[in-house]
Amino acid sequence: MKKNSIISDWLAQNGDPEIDQFVEKNLAITEKVRNKLILKGWNNGDLAKAMGKSPSEVSKWLSGMHNLTLKSIIKMERALETELIHCEPIKEFEYVFLGMIHGADDFNKKKADYTASSEMSEYSLAM
């Protein structure tokens, strides 16, 4: 059977990257909450109790009807003892390649010659 890519083609031609990213992140956060609830053997009511919220409010949070705030995500993180959003560590330094120095070939050749000559030389020590 001929394979098609009708959805991928539509998204490439017509898709809004913002919507696509919203769906991706929304799914990722809800999937993490869902997996953590399963691991803990909790339901939505247990999560609500742990956060001091009403079950209906928590259902709303997880429903997509509610635009989750950072504060509500953090409340869920603390109740579930997990990180729903990871913060990248701050980099103190980073090695950057600045390119080759012009004439480096000559330098490398001299370095190689010197290394070879010093390896081959025999020195007698004056007593």
Place this chain on the structure above:
Amino acid sequence: MNNFAKIKHINSFNLVEYYSVCLEEDEDVSLFEQFVAKHTKENKEKLNHILSWIKWIGNKYTAKADYFRNEAETADTSALPPNNPNWEPNYIEWNNETQTGETNNLRLYTFRANDHVVFLFNGDVKTADTAQNCPNVKSHFKMANTLTRVLEQCFRNHDIKWNEEQTDIELEDDLELNW
């Protein structure tokens, strides 16, 4: 009256294969392509949410039942977006004046054969509490249930077979669905 349809491949993602069916009178244009063509014009953002949802579950999570809503009447039909309390549609039509939101009322009827194979049919904007009472989606809902029943029978008859890993289906190119 006998009706015929053929299966058409729609898209492969990392974890899910999506198919649709072409009714005899529509030749090579599948029900899903009709859905996309219509709602690209009329409901592009809502369609975008559903297609992105299909893509992301296909690429990262598999087609678990939780990601779909149950629309079974005479067969195991489902639909998108989902309605599980944890998985309400993630498309919001937010009204700034009233500060209230509506979920995505665009429906795409589907048959989730397993976590890795899904058939995508047609759908429309749902305007009533039940699909049976909605003039827009009723025919799509009925057709999806009929096609689901026919496809389930094809699996039982081994006209459609699973591959070894049960991650895709195998069938003759000229297989006709009859009802």
